[in-house]
Amino acid sequence: MASILAGIEEGDEVIVPSYTFVSTANPFLLRGARVIFCDSNAENPNIDASNIEEHITPRTKAIVVVHYAGISCDMQKIMSIANKHGLLVIEDAAQGLDSYHLNRPLGSIGHFAAFSFHETKNLSSGEGGMLVVNDSNYHKRAEIIWDKGTNRAAFFRGEVDKYNWVDVGSSFLPSEVMAAFLYAQLDDLESIQQKRKNSWALYYQGLEGLEESNHLRLPKIPSYATNNAQIFYLILSSPLVRERLISFLKSNGIQATFHYQSLHNSDYFKHLHKEEPALLPNSEKYSDQLLRLPLHYYLNEEEIKYIIKKIHEFFES
Numbered sequence: 459m460a461s462i463l464a465g466i467e468e469g470d471e472v473i474v475p476s477y478t479f480v481s482t483a484n485p486f487l488l489r490g491a492r493v494i495f496c497d498s499n500a501e502n503p504n505i506d507a508s509n510i511e512e513h514i515t516p517r518t519k520a521i522v523v524v525h526y527a528g529i530s531c532d533m534q535k536i537m538s539i540a541n542k543h544g545l546l547v548i549e550d551a552a553q554g555l556d557s558y559h560l561n562r563p564l565g566s567i568g569h570f571a572a573f574s575f576h577e578t579k580n581l582s583s584g585e586g587g588m589l590v591v592n593d594s595n596y597h598k599r600a601e602i603i604w605d606k607g608t609n610r611a612a613f614f615r616g617e618v619d620k621y622n623w624v625d626v627g628s629s630f631l632p633s634e635v636m637a638a639f640l641y642a643q644l645d646d647l648e649s650i651q652q653k654r655k656n657s658w659a660l661y662y663q664g665l666e667g668l669e670e671s672n673h674l675r676l677p678k679i680p681s682y683a684t685n686n687a688q689i690f691y692l693i694l695s696s697p698l699v700r701e702r703l704i705s706f707l708k709s710n711g712i713q714a715t716f717h718y719q720s721l722h723n724s725d726y727f728k729h730l731h732k733e734e735p736a737l738l739p740n741s742e743k744y745s746d747q748l749l750r751l752p753l754h755y756y757l758n759e760e761e762i763k764y765i766i767k768k769i770h771e772f773f774e775s
């Protein structure tokens with residue numbers, strides 16, 4: 459929906475971080491745009507704001523940011539680049555629910571923001587999502603695209619006497635069953651978040667010593683960002699260490715998983731663009747060395763302490 463609302467067309471360029479899920483890029487390719495991949499920060503997997511401007515051309519239409527692990531991108535810098543060049547900003551806030559940049563909720567800063575309620579997110583309806591439209595100029599069209607390109611919402615409000623096909627659109631509506639499932643969790647947001655934040659803090663305290671002894675790196679939260687405990691990740695010193703740690707944890711009944719494969723190195727993107735893919739070293743580092751530890755609502759303190767103990771054991775041996 460954001461891609462349609464942004465008026466993305468054949469020949470446009472959209473700047474997207476490479477270290478992300480395919481859903482960040484697909485909507486723009488589907489509208490005929492060319493996706494231009496940008497590197498991550500050295501400190502965290504978010505888009506490197508100082509790497510954006512060099513990718514801007516007269517064809518650039520939008521900048522897409524992903525708040526990885528619910529930690530805000532450098533939105534002050536990114537919004538000022540976008541304003542300077544007259545570009546739209548689309549936040550992939552899939553992981554950003556209940557997290558902030560300075561005092562603003564993620565998803566309220568760019569022109570559009572997409573949230574996810576997939577089963578891996580803090581609140582879940584199994585599948586589902588939410589588009590936030592922060593510029594009221596787009597509200598009318600958004601409601602039409604949302605409902606299959608019809609003006610049914612205006613009809614329900616009594617503004618027209620029958621509804622009609624007025625624009626492109628699709629069936630972006632959630633079912634009521636899904637919405638009810640999600641609503642109950644919204645009512646309980648605070649306790650759900652508190653539980654996740656406690657788990658995250660336990661991991662951090664339990665593993666700090668291993669960072670001090672240079673065995674791994676823990677997530678860094680920039681001063682402008684809050685942490686909504688979406689993901690707890692480690693950065694290991696090499697792909698081999700990660701592979702060994704994954705199998706050690708697995709043999710102890712612990713499921714730890716890596717995360718995104720950089721999109722610029724994907725089979726599909728290489729097939730689209732025959733030229734050598736750009737070198738995006740930070741993105742590739744996260745693809746090779748980042749590891750996610752279990753983090754979900756039903757994880758208890760004892761289990762987290764067991765996982766911490768096993769990680770210490772691994773590095774001691």
Ligand SMILES: *Cc1c(COP(=O)(O)O)cnc(C)c1O
Nearest residue numbers: 479481524552574575576586587
């Ligand atoms: C989960 C996720 C998505 C996809 O969300 P869906 O609800 O499955 O469409 C997109 N981007 C990021 C960064 C995600 O974490």
